[in-house]
Amino acid sequence: MENWQICEAECLQYLKKNFSDSRYDFEAEGGSDSTKSDILLTKSGIAIFYIESKMKQAQCGQFVAFPNTDTNSFEYSKGNAYSENIQTSFILDKMAEDFDKYKNPDTDGIELLIDKRCFYSWICEFYKSKGVKYFIIEKEVGSKNLSQNNFIIFPIEHFHKYFDVTALYRRKKSGSSNPTEHDYTEIKKAAASEGFAIKDIYKSGKYVFVKMNAEPITYKIIGEMHTYQYKPETNGIFKVTKLSNTSNPNVIFSISLIQDQQERDLEKFRLEFN
Structure with a gap:
């Protein structure tokens, strides 16, 4: 499992x-569906609100924006899952004021030197649109420490008190997807090109798995049309993911924890259960 999982x-x-x-x-x-938040609170089986989980350092939202060299501006991609808002427009307008600096982002990225209050506003509006009311932060991930001092809970409106935020404009692969049956032939050929003979390929739920003789490590193999990731599960079983071949320029927000739990915020969360 990845650390975020x-x-x-x-x-x-x-x-x-x-x-x-x-x-x-x-x-x-x-899960890996970025259009949904992480944890849903229900009352007697009815959805109440969402809680977003984060590590103390993490990415925290992004959107694709393309440079337009004809107008020296940046255009919000129609492929984004969410509509452009006031904060997005402000960020893109500020980037356009220094168009030459930002117009050719690479995978390392260019830091956005813009008032951070705009970043905080964008993040809050982004998560509110997904129904998020609270954040929960785990300070030491994977330590199996479920004591209160390893977690922080606060309402979304206090996000700026708990995190420093930065933003980069950089190129990033546009994501991954689960293969379909139409990909099975290419999945087998890609594995064979690296000397791995697939004994079985099948779908379980929404995921595709293969059984093959290979060391239990993660492989990324380029096929005829797509790149596939083969991630080890157990006993020679690998979960297969289809990776994107598209590298789009993204505005990406990153956060770093700067504040420990404030009791009043935890108490506000407790009051949700009265």
């Missing part, structure tokens, strides 16, 4: 342990 699982476990009862419960929702 461990963080989400341990945050869910912490919430269930400390706040679940006969009426209130928590469900994992987001």
Whole structure:
């Protein structure tokens, strides 16, 4: 599991342990689907609000924007999952004021030297649009420490008190997807090109798995049309993911924890269960 997956699982476990009862419960929702938030609070089976889990240093939202050399401006991509808002327009306008600096981003990225209040506003509006009311932060991920001092909970409106935020404009692969049956032939050929004979290929839920004789490490193999990731599970089973071949320029927000738990914020969360 990736660290963010461990963080989400341990945050869910912490919430269930400390706040679940006969009426209130928590469900994992987001996973790798960036259009959904991580954890849903329900009351008697009815959705109440979402809680976003984060590590103490993490990415925290992004959007694709393309440079337009004809107008010396930046255009919000129609492929973004969310509509452009006031904060987005402000950021792109500020970037356009120094167009030559930002017009050719690479994978390392160019830091946006813009008032951070705009970044905070963008992040809050982004997560509010997904129904998020609180954040939960795990300070030491994977330590199996479910004590209160390893977690921080606060309402979204206090996000700026807990995190420093920076933003980069950089090129980034546009994501991954689960293969379909139409990809099976290419998946087999790609593996064979590296000397791996696939004994079985099948779908379980929404995921595709293969059984092959290979060392239990993650492989990224370029096929005829796509690049595939083969990630080890157990006993020669690998989960296959189709990786994007597109590298789009993204505005990417990153956060770093600067504040420990404030009791008034934790108390506000507790009051949700009265």
